[in-house]
Amino acid sequence: MLFGFFILTVLGVLMPRGPRSLAMQTMAFCIFAMAYDLCFGYTNQCSLGHSVFFGVGAYGVVLSLLHLQSGILLGLLIAFVAGMVVAFLMGSICVRLTEAYFVIVTALFSAIFHLLSLDMTWLTGGDDGLSVTLPDISVGGVRLSLYDPMTNYYFILVFFLASYLLMRRITEAPLGKVFISIRENEKRAAFLGYDPFRYKLAAFVLSGAFTALAGSIYALTLRYATADLFGLYWSIIPIVWCLIGGVGTLVGPCIGVALMFFFQYYVSAWWTHYLILFGVLILVILRTSRKGLLGYLLGR
């Protein structure tokens, strides 16, 4: 994986404009995919409510820039914390529920947030969204502008790398092992002295916070946020990424994102109904290996 980051660093200089902006979006989505994996892959909570955190993150940074003139770094921090708080409140209700009930109630939250954001145009701009001008970032006396594509690329790469390292740290630390033990057998974990609710909530909150970070970075690359970011699409797509790439591996979901982008931008060029192909591919992958592409490769 670190080798992958090295390649991304070198590619930043070499890539032409088009693929580079594509790579930027891919990286933002990779953060999303890894964050979702923390919840889905590590504690087996199949949330359909992650669009809430994605949207909260996007609006978190955009509104901070518009109304608080907060600057980009503080804006990202606000988005991250907002995601954490919303995930905590939502999780306090949802995480108590099991299986299908959890899925349904998280989906309801996603629908509620989507409708509210469409309705409250004074705050969110509704369907049209809110555009934002990005101020310069000054780090240690150096001023950086995200309007420079190269700067923007490395800015996102840094956050991608930092998110990956943090989540890797969490999943490899004792906490990650506890998450997995709860995923594997919740009851047994309880009899070993762990409160399943508390640990599942922790995973949900961490996942929500990193999802918000992904949303805020995505909004910065688009330079705007719209109510669509709360839509059901953004709740389902991370499941697809995780299933293709391999749940519970962090790296796998990133492979899922890359594959999806490949289809979306290259395969679609010669066949517009590329999603059919993609759907078939998902079925084939899951038929061959329940743990996605990476699970298949690691299992050999």
Add this chain to the structure above:
Amino acid sequence: MAILEVREITKNFGGLTALKDVCLSVQEGELRGIIGPNGAGKTTLFNVISGDLKPTGGKVYLQGEDITGLPPHKICKKGLGRTFQLTMVFPELTVYESIWVGINSRKEKPWDPFRSFEKDSDVSERAEELCRIVGLYEKRDELASNLSYGDQKALEIAMALSTDPAVLLLDEPTQGVSPKEAEGLIELIVELSKRMTIVLIEHSVDVVLRLCHKVTVLNEGRVIAEGSPEEISRNKEVQRIYLGT
């Protein structure tokens, strides 16, 4: 004072009475056997003691403290460990990791993200020691799901021991295991009973009468006899249940 005290526990499932006024008093260091025909309520009693089920009535005391109705994770922290009749391991964790997770729960901050999985020496030493005690040291890096049933039973015991319990509840540790593996498990239980209090549910009456200091007989949710193995084997009521005479 008894280390584990069960007072007049009653458990109803709807109209069905699974346990009726069950009393049990286990002294420190004792190896207590619980026997009884199928459906006598043995496992239900364990489920009530360990917090898996809330009793309809009655109290459970562990080391003098009232633990009735507490959730399993709290009861575990108070010093109770248990195994399950049908093995409940973590299929995708290795032997070593499964035991590690249990030891970790006793740490002050079991969630600390800055502690490394590998480098915590007191945890890893204890985990390796437990692997040795139950005879799984050579298989410590195997996934739990790849173990034989007998080895899974041994892992169950190791996981129950990992939280360092004062009282250990073993629910049919030799059920469904080959005779050779069963012999190993029984030796392990005898060895453990020198160091801790154990309550053992066993289907095989011979094993219980051979190992245990004291035996409790359950039938249809009631305690029908209690005493030394000799007393129990002479007891007319027990003979009637087991021999149907």
